[in-house]
Amino acid sequence: xxxxxxxxxxxxxxxxxxxxxxxxxxxxxxxxxxxxxxxxxxxxxxxxxxxxxxxxxxxxxxxxxxxxxxxxxxxxxxxxxxxxxxxxxxxxxxxxxxxxxxxxxxxxxxxxxxxxxxxxxxxxxxxxxxxxxxxxxxxxxxxxxxxxxxxxxxxxxxxxxxxxxxxxxxxxxxxxxxxxxxxxxxxxxxxxxxxxxxxxxxxxxxxxxxxxxxxxxxxxxxxxxxxxxxxxxxxxxxxxxxxxxxxxxxxxxxxxxxxxxxxxxxxxxxxxxxxxxxxxxxxxxxxxxxxxxxxxxxxxxxxxxxxxxxxxxxxxxxxxxxxxxxxxxxxxxxxxxxxxxxxxxxxxxxxxxxxx
Amino acid sequence: xxxxxxxxxxxxxxxxxxxxxxxxxxxxxxxxxxxxxxxxxxxxxxxxxxxxxxxxxxxxxxxxxxxxxxxxxxxxxxxxxxxxxxxxxxxxxxxxxxxxxxxxxxxxxxxxxxxxxxxxxxxxxxxxxxxxxxxxxxxxxxxxxxxxxxxxxxxxxxxxxxxxxxxxxxxxxxxxx
Numbered sequence: 001x002x003x004x005x006x007x008x009x010x011x012x013x014x015x016x017x018x019x020x021x022x023x024x025x026x027x028x029x030x031x032x033x034x035x036x037x038x039x040x041x042x043x044x045x046x047x048x049x050x051x052x053x054x055x056x057x058x059x060x061x062x063x064x065x066x067x068x069x070x071x072x073x074x075x076x077x078x079x080x081x082x083x084x085x086x087x088x089x090x091x092x093x094x095x096x097x098x099x100x101x102x103x104x105x106x107x108x109x110x111x112x113x114x115x116x117x118x119x120x121x122x123x124x125x126x127x128x129x130x131x132x133x134x135x136x137x138x139x140x141x142x143x144x145x146x147x148x149x150x151x152x153x154x155x156x157x158x159x160x161x162x163x164x165x166x167x168x169x170x171x172x173x174x175x176x177x178x179x180x181x182x183x184x185x186x187x188x189x190x191x192x193x194x195x196x197x198x199x200x201x202x203x204x205x206x207x208x209x210x211x212x213x214x215x216x217x218x219x220x221x222x223x224x225x226x227x228x229x230x231x232x233x234x235x236x237x238x239x240x241x242x243x244x245x246x247x248x249x250x251x252x253x254x255x256x257x258x259x260x261x262x263x264x265x266x267x268x269x270x271x272x273x274x275x276x277x278x279x280x281x282x283x284x285x286x287x288x289x290x291x292x293x294x295x296x297x298x299x300x301x302x303x304x305x306x307x308x309x310x311x312x313x314x315x316x317x318x319x320x321x322x323x324x325x326x327x328x329x330x331x332x333x334x335x336x337x338x339x340x341x342x343x344x345x346x347x348x349x350x351x352x353x354x355x356x
Numbered sequence: 357x358x359x360x361x362x363x364x365x366x367x368x369x370x371x372x373x374x375x376x377x378x379x380x381x382x383x384x385x386x387x388x389x390x391x392x393x394x395x396x397x398x399x400x401x402x403x404x405x406x407x408x409x410x411x412x413x414x415x416x417x418x419x420x421x422x423x424x425x426x427x428x429x430x431x432x433x434x435x436x437x438x439x440x441x442x443x444x445x446x447x448x449x450x451x452x453x454x455x456x457x458x459x460x461x462x463x464x465x466x467x468x469x470x471x472x473x474x475x476x477x478x479x480x481x482x483x484x485x486x487x488x489x490x491x492x493x494x495x496x497x498x499x500x501x502x503x504x505x506x507x508x509x510x511x512x513x514x515x516x517x518x519x520x521x522x523x524x525x526x527x528x529x530x531x532x533x
Contacts, residue, residue: 076483076519084514085521088471092457099438107442111455111473 002038012046024057025050056080063087068094162298163227163243178289184241185253185283185326186308192276192317194234209273210234216263224256229300239300242288250283250329254355257281257320276318280311283325310344311352320355327353365421369429388476416494423498433503437463440503468527475523478516487512489523496525
């Protein structure tokens, strides 16, 4: 017959009381005098249960605080295994969520009852929303590309009409104020007998001819650092030293004039239709600015322009006629022929030179 | 095919035969018990003849070969590890091998903790304080070898047989000594 002391029963009762009231119990002190019997065995198992249960409590409490990396204790208690399963599921969910947040919507969860359905449905909706946003982004990118292309075309068109600095001003300020340029060289050319010759040529051919010749003029002007202002019928008007300002604007203008004459001569040597130009150059100050609003051009004004035009009209076929101001700047660089003074309407007597 | 002596593996997927053709009435599936009957009697006889370490090595290597072939012929190589795990999950579930889940995945260092619930080899076995899924260890190592071209150490740290409800595998790249 097993004899159980009241103290032992009290110890066990107190431990169970603590358990069911949500408190921890420490392992029970086994009386030294207790023989190796069923009661000692009960003490031993009870203490093992207390230790394992305390570990499971710590684990479950850590889980409830969201500490998913808490290392679970070893043991076979059903409650421990259940919490370990829950931990495994939550860790797996965390990983799946990370994959989805990284853009991989193909992941799903299963075997978690209604939660699986809800989670997978949420993923599907996220994917649809993401796809919609992606398509909208694609459309926006496409539209942006087209806008960018159009902008580049407009920019190219503007560059063919306006100087780069003026375009920059328009882009940043929305307008470009007229500007005074102190020291520039103006070039004017005109075809000799153009009106008479044009009467004998088909209009389409005539335009083709002008276009082809002016394209070459244009190329030479740009090559020498000048800018074409405009063409007026068969007249060609260009300037050196405006954008940008340059010290050798006169030399560059004369160099361009020589190249233009030479190019035209070469063309005449090979072409059925022969064209001859008069060229005039003058150096001085001008004002440049945008003229017009709906149909605008960048134009250059001032007495310098008028005198350059007079230099051209007082020139001769395939000759480059320069004013005294140009001559003073280029006389040491180019061979010239002094023409003496020639009367210029509105200016009186003006000294002129041919560049040889 | 099955009677030739060999020093290198000659296994190829086609050796599984045309099950549909061969089993028009009984079909391709059979109970898990039958699978375990074959595996456990085989293991039993191998342990008796060769001992536990040699049997474990054979099971690991066989699992590794199976994992490689499974990846080549069923899962197929994926472009990244996330897709690889997803495809393995889908296939293991479809073929009722187990429910694969990821507890930890460090893609930079290629270190993982995977769990397999309802494992074909061990779920429902008596709790005997042993990790028994050696074949699974090899199977996972084989799939990873085929996917990444690297050898992996796969160690089962929890098993149904050791009292857990899932099999848990610690996986890291093999360090050659």
